[in-house]
């Protein structure tokens with residue numbers, strides 16, 4: 001067995017940690033940004049805003065898109081169009097970015113936090129069903145990192161109980177599912193284009209839907225009440241009385257950056273999908289580690305993060321996640337533990353919500369799998385050459401061999 005780099009042995013992956021660099025920059029996007037700047041037409045039904053709505057919705061197989069300022073207000077808006085508010089409950093998974101848990105709180109509703117599945121790390125349909133009460137109005141499954149929640153089961157349970165389904169697709173750009181795509185399965189799909197995401201534009205988000213009425217409400221809500229066809233300053237039919245409208249409009253600058261990413265999304269997604277499949281295959285025979293499972297029925301997997309799970313039962317007694325991460329880091333692999341150390345949403349650093357404002361169900365799987373077993377890497381890992389991808393597997397194999405039982 002070769003000596004681990006952490007013990008003075010030779011490093012397997014001796015390259016820059018950030019080989020690719022994210023976000024990517026494109027000359028055609030730079031040119032378009034300059035043109036938009038010179039045009040002095042930047043927002044309010046801008047040409048590129050509306051083009052992006054259309055093109056991104058089509059890519060994700062949805063009929064309508066409403067582009068907004070970020071992927072937090074898209075979640076809030078998705079709940080708001082259904083008049084969700086005080087006294088209502090919204091079910092969310094225990095492991096997610098805080099925005100998913102905060103969205104119901106912005107409207108005075110109560111987030112109900114439920115467990116995840118140990119293989120996909122996405123919301124457990126059984127846990128969702130068990131948490132339903134007469135107050136439950138919506139559920140927000142999160143398609144975590146590059147996997148997908150079990151939408152067949154979640155949608156069936158939701159339908160039976162008259163619950164709205166909002167897909168949090170902040171990690172699922174380009175993910176295809178049966179004959180549909182992430183974001184076009186539930187009532188509304190919410191995406192984020194924040195700087196760290198798969199399609200970054202600084203700040204941005206979009207809501208997708210197939211329902212014309214939902215689209216019109218979303219569009220008015222994000223557009224301070226205006227219907228789409230009305231020009232700035234012109235008189236419009238006011239929005240319905242039950243819809244409190246905001247200004248959540250984004251600009252043509254962001255849309256132009258996103259159109260540049262969208263042109264390359266399919267090629268990049270297929271590359272990440274291919275490399276992830278290769279790594280998964282290589283690690284199948286390696287004791288102590290596995291790759292986060294893609295969701296059931298996922299045909300092309302979009303990735304935000306590449307997550308792996310440690311299986312301590314196959315490792316030397318007393319081995320810890322911190323030890324494995326240190327050893328992998330020493331071999332040249334940049335690896336972390338997700339948000340914080342994989343804490344549930346209500347224990348994350350920025351969550352300042354009093355405990356009577358939300359409810360937590362039994363979340364044993366989240367504590368065990370995200371809190372102890374999960375290790376994560378950047379999506380750029382999945383965009384390397386075959387040779388580099390193979391080296392990554394060599395490094396993991398080397399470390400795991402040293403810790404196996």
Ligand SMILES: *Cc1c(COP(=O)(O)O)cnc(C)c1O
Pocket residue numbers: 070071072073096097099100142168170171192193194203204205
């Ligand atoms: C990033 C993210 C969001 C929110 O996106 P912002 O654009 O940063 O507001 C929502 N949900 C999840 C799971 C995310 O990772």
